Amino acid sequence: MRFDRHIPALLFAAALIPLSAGNALAQDEGDENAGAPGEGVWRNYDFVPGSTVWFATDFTDEPVGRFPASQLEFVKGNMQIVEMEGEKVLEASTNSTFRVMLPEALPEDFTVELILKTGTPNMATYVTFTPREAGWNRFEGHYLALNRYPGIYAGGQDVATMALSRGLADEWHDVKFQQDGTYAIAYVGSDRVSNLPNANFVTGTTIDIDLAANARFPTYIKDIVVSVGLDKLYDALMESGEFTTRGILFAFDSDALLPESTPVLRDMVSTLENHPELAIVIEGHTDSVGDDAYNLDLSERRAGSVVAYLVENGIDAGRLLADGKGESEPVADNATPEGRQQNRRVVVRLQE
Incomplete structure (x- = not known):
């Protein structure tokens, strides 16, 4: 799927954190009224979690x-x-x-x-x-x-x-x-x-x-x-063709971007601005907790929020492809807390 800037309901597989009654995690339980990424007190926020x-x-x-x-x-x-x-x-x-x-x-x-x-x-x-x-x-x-x-x-x-x-x-x-x-x-x-x-x-x-x-x-x-691991987006893309992040965050059970997402979103915007030749695929991955259909629907709503942010900041939607993977491609054991954390990720790949 290729995105067009004129499509109002854009689907974008972004930071997917599946929800269930017992899955309240720091990355997914913030206040959607806490502020927008890159604005106010979050303008200079620069913490990015390890990959x-x-x-x-x-x-x-x-x-x-x-x-x-x-x-x-x-x-x-x-x-x-x-x-x-x-x-x-x-x-x-x-x-x-x-x-x-x-x-x-x-x-x-x-x-x-x-x-x-x-x-x-x-x-x-x-x-x-x-x-x-x-x-x-x-x-x-x-x-x-x-x-x-x-x-x-x-x-x-x-x-x-x-x-x-x-x-x-x-x-x-x-x-x-x-x-x-x-x-x-x-x-x-x-x-x-x-x-x-x-x-x-x-x-x-x-x-x-x-x-x-x-x-x-x-x-x-x-x-x-x-x-x-604190890999930089462009360096990782050039070295291996992909970049993994856990730093795009959302309010609990919502598609509202949390302001803590500021540094990763800012890095994505600047990288795409500075390298107009780049065309990327963004994959969203979940752990195995919760209903897959519900997680997929939530991921699509959250996807629109991320695409809106990138487009509002000047990125041509035609350079973006999205691919939601759900829980189909785990990179760690979903039976452990560390594994579930690792599987909730976004992977950015160069388009072939």
């Missing part, structure tokens, strides 16, 4: 009252799965630590995403990429601290942070961290709290997350995703 998922949590089938030991390694504290607002999340009711086990050592380009609600503004959650053996003033390299002044720290001192009056308390906050070589950025929602060109994160095969909490003011965390 290959190494780790992801899914607490849907975890028993309430137990620690999810099949997904996370318990280090210390008091943590349990609880139900909150219709979903299962991990609660810490004392100062606690758990460990994410990775398949191999982190490369120099990776991303970490999580959703967090702390007990009070001053309660901190720490993220380190090697186990901490001593106090913060003796910890080697940089680390993340998520509190009233969230961002990147070293030796117990702030390095690149931003003041948030209520910290990460009161409501859920999306936390996103990206390292590309020695350059690191961190976001809390739309706020870029860290922008550090000379980062020194010591990495290994684990990620430790320390949660400050007590019985009166517990801390909650969910939807932890670790991904690697």
